[in-house]
Amino acid sequence: MNKKKRVGEAIKKVVSTMMDKVLNNVLINDPFIKEKHHSSKPLYAALVPDEIFKGSHFERRFVTPFGGLWEKLAQVVAQENHGYCSIGHSINGVIGSERLRRIQEILNNLEHNANGETKIKPDWSKELEYIKQGAGDPIPVSVTCDIYIHNEETNSKYAFELVASDTNDFVTTKIIYAKNEDEHKKIFIDKVYKKDNYRRITKEEACLIQGFPKEYKLPESRARWMKLLGNSVSVPIIEILGKAIVDTGIFDNNDSTNKINSTEVFILPTNQNKENFEIIQDFKKTSLQHFA
Numbered sequence: 001m002n003k004k005k006r007v008g009e010a011i012k013k014v015v016s017t018m019m020d021k022v023l024n025n026v027l028i029n030d031p032f033i034k035e036k037h038h039s040s041k042p043l044y045a046a047l048v049p050d051e052i053f054k055g056s057h058f059e060r061r062f063v064t065p066f067g068g069l070w071e072k073l074a075q076v077v078a079q080e081n082h083g084y085c086s087i088g089h090s091i092n093g094v095i096g097s098e099r100l101r102r103i104q105e106i107l108n109n110l111e112h113n114a115n116g117e118t119k120i121k122p123d124w125s126k127e128l129e130y131i132k133q134g135a136g137d138p139i140p141v142s143v144t145c146d147i148y149i150h151n152e153e154t155n156s157k158y159a160f161e162l163v164a165s166d167t168n169d170f171v172t173t174k175i176i177y178a179k180n181e182d183e184h185k186k187i188f189i190d191k192v193y194k195k196d197n198y199r200r201i202t203k204e205e206a207c208l209i210q211g212f213p214k215e216y217k218l219p220e221s222r223a224r225w226m227k228l229l230g231n232s233v234s235v236p237i238i239e240i241l242g243k244a245i246v247d248t249g250i251f252d253n254n255d256s257t258n259k260i261n262s263t264e265v266f267i268l269p270t271n272q273n274k275e276n277f278e279i280i281q282d283f284k285k286t287s288l289q290h291f292a
Contacts, residue, residue, distance in 0.1 A: 003080055008248040010076035018065055018072075025061045032057040070162050070233055070241065074147050077244045082151040082158075089148030091159060097136030101175045106131070108173065110205070122208065139177060147237075161209075162233050170198045171205075203229075211235035 001009070026032075032054050038045040044053070071087050078085035106127050109120055145159040174197035178184035192198055201209075206229045207216050218225040 004248050007077055007080045007244075010080065011073060011245060011248065014069065014072045014076060018069055021065055022062050026058055030061065070238065071146055073245065074160070074162065074237075074241050077241060078147065078149045081244070082149050082156075084150040084152065086148050087146065088144060089159070090142055090144045091148070092140070092142045094138035095141050096134055097139050097175075097177055098134035099131050099136065100139060101136075102131045102134045104172070104175050107171055107205075137177070140180075160234070160237050162237055169201045171201055172198045206230075209234075211237070 147160040
């Protein structure tokens with residue numbers, strides 16, 4: 001079996017495993033029981049038809065495990081193409097204190113501009129060069145990435161974030177220095193947290209981190225754009241991953257070897273109830289038509 005077909009089989013296994021878990025949750029562990037729903041939420045039950053809550057019940061149990069699907073797909077593709085890939089990998093190192101200060105300076109300049117001045121646009125090349133010119137005492141840092149890849153043949157290493165921004169994140173507006181983790185925690189609480197030396201991440205910053213164009217049109221309401229961006233994934237990374245998956249031929253109609261068989265994905269338990277089965281059947285028709 002060549003590499004392309006191995007990737008296709010690995011993708012098939014990941015999707016099939018996820019759907020098995022979804023069906024197990026929906027049909028066995030936590031099925032929609034009309035009587036239980038009526039007793040726990042009598043007002044909702046009186047106002048909204050049961051069919052709507054059945055769909056919502058399934059949707060919640062599908063979306064939650066699907067959130068981790070991209071990481072697993074990225075891992076199987078990377079392992080076949082590079083040899084090693086881990087999820088949630090921690091990278092430890094040091095960075096000069098002046099470089100940290102310059103990073104904060106750049107972030108503040110991007111966020112705050114003087115009255116009447118045009119807002120500064122990011123220039124990653126110049127900003128990175130400016131940061132690298134900084135020195136100072138080494139400060140220990142640790143970063144955890146969603147996907148870490150090591151190609152042993154070329155000794156190339158890659159670190160990626162699939163969900164690069166939680167839009168409830170805050171950015172400190174004051175640089176602090178510490179000799180160890182415990183000292184850093186104490187200084188952070190005293191000089192940053194207690195003195196409000198932090199701000200919320202902006203819409204423009206969230207767009208850039210997630211790979212959206214800076215001018216991407218989003219609602220003005222912070223609550224709305226925060227939910228949209230926060231529930232998104234990093235666009236450039238998913239684009240690369242999507243192309244890698246398509247290149248395996250798993251969606252090609254003329255290649256039945258790699259195609260995901262919907263009958264394999266949806267192996268229903270024998271004690272299924274009819275109402276939930278109908279929900280699954282509708283879902284199969286609409287969401288997995290590519291795998292038919």
